[in-house]
Amino acid sequence: MDNTTVRYAERKTQQTVPGSGAPGQPRRAVALRRLAPGMRRLLFTASVLVLLAGLQLFVFTGRTGSFFAFTIANPLAAAFLGAAYWAAVPIEALAGRQRVWANARIAVPAVFVFTVLTLAVTLTHLGQLHLGARFAAGTQIVAVAWIAIYVLVPALMLILLAVQARTPGTDPPRSAGLPAWLYVVLAVQAIVLLGLGIALFAAPGQAAPLWPWKLTPMMAQATGAWLISLGVAAGHALLERDARRLRPAAAGSILLAVLLAIALARYPHQFEWRSVSGIVYLIFLATMLLTGAVTLARTRRAWPASPSLARLLAGRPRGGQDNREINLPPDSRPTAQTAVRGRAGENPGTGTPSRVE
Numbered sequence: 001m002d003n004t005t006v007r008y009a010e011r012k013t014q015q016t017v018p019g020s021g022a023p024g025q026p027r028r029a030v031a032l033r034r035l036a037p038g039m040r041r042l043l044f045t046a047s048v049l050v051l052l053a054g055l056q057l058f059v060f061t062g063r064t065g066s067f068f069a070f071t072i073a074n075p076l077a078a079a080f081l082g083a084a085y086w087a088a089v090p091i092e093a094l095a096g097r098q099r100v101w102a103n104a105r106i107a108v109p110a111v112f113v114f115t116v117l118t119l120a121v122t123l124t125h126l127g128q129l130h131l132g133a134r135f136a137a138g139t140q141i142v143a144v145a146w147i148a149i150y151v152l153v154p155a156l157m158l159i160l161l162a163v164q165a166r167t168p169g170t171d172p173p174r175s176a177g178l179p180a181w182l183y184v185v186l187a188v189q190a191i192v193l194l195g196l197g198i199a200l201f202a203a204p205g206q207a208a209p210l211w212p213w214k215l216t217p218m219m220a221q222a223t224g225a226w227l228i229s230l231g232v233a234a235g236h237a238l239l240e241r242d243a244r245r246l247r248p249a250a251a252g253s254i255l256l257a258v259l260l261a262i263a264l265a266r267y268p269h270q271f272e273w274r275s276v277s278g279i280v281y282l283i284f285l286a287t288m289l290l291t292g293a294v295t296l297a298r299t300r301r302a303w304p305a306s307p308s309l310a311r312l313l314a315g316r317p318r319g320g321q322d323n324r325e326i327n328l329p330p331d332s333r334p335t336a337q338t339a340v341r342g343r344a345g346e347n348p349g350t351g352t353p354s355r356v357e
Helices: 037-059 061-067 075-097 107-124 137-165 180-202 204-210 217-240 244-266 276-302 307-314
Strands: 005-009 027-031 325-327 339-341
Touching: 037 061, 037 075, 037 107, 037 137, 061 075, 061 137, 075 107, 075 217, 075 244, 107 137, 107 217, 107 244, 180 204, 180 217, 180 276, 204 217, 217 244, 244 276
Parallel strands: none
Antiparallel strands: 005 027, 325 339
């Protein structure tokens, strides 16, 4: 076993592992599936790349002709993309810090979908990229790097997903559920984001008027790629149904709402405030802020009081490895009463050792 194995008592268990002090005591050894090292490195690398892309678009919004892979005439459209890239930083960075795969995977499907769709947009509008002798050498390098990134990242992610699928172990039990109304909000977000995103991506000329600022066909598809990936993340959140597993996405959701509000404050004249699409857009910003804040609050409330157990589930082992013994209560849910002991420790009431090996 690796150092993510957790032994815990369970009522009505179907499998028993005898303890040293109580033969036949109902117990089960569970190995938690770890985040594969290659996937961790890719998530960290991606977080750096989106940080740089956000810098180009959100800070140097009016200079995309020199600092970005293609020119974006509408500054609000550029700021929107920059805000989305920066919001992806905590999603990927926090996911990369997790030790358990279940707490990191919320980032992976959305990132994969986004990179594939953005590659399709790039190849469709290849003539608009800053390639050729008429552009400065530095600008051409940015465009070539853009193409290389969107070719390599989805290919690497597919390979690493296959590696991750072969990683042994299981998911930790869900222990930080969300309120029912929040699932309804996430479902509505997923439906609207996927519907509008697919429309912008598949029929940019016809769907662009549905957006609250002017979009070229390329920008409509680029925006659609982001909306589809956000819709995938919202749908994925419905499947996970646990605040602890959604922490990276919740942090990104809050940051995205804040950055998009800043973008509107910077370029208010580009936004159609009185349009139906403008009102819906503002409502969505509010719901993203709300869902992210509630999810993070639930995560903090459900976090184990024990520092060692928290490190195990969050992926922050002390000294590089955490070999503490952990006893989870009978319902398999980490709570404030979880006992964390040394290797010589015993499960309360049973006298049998429980450990992470």
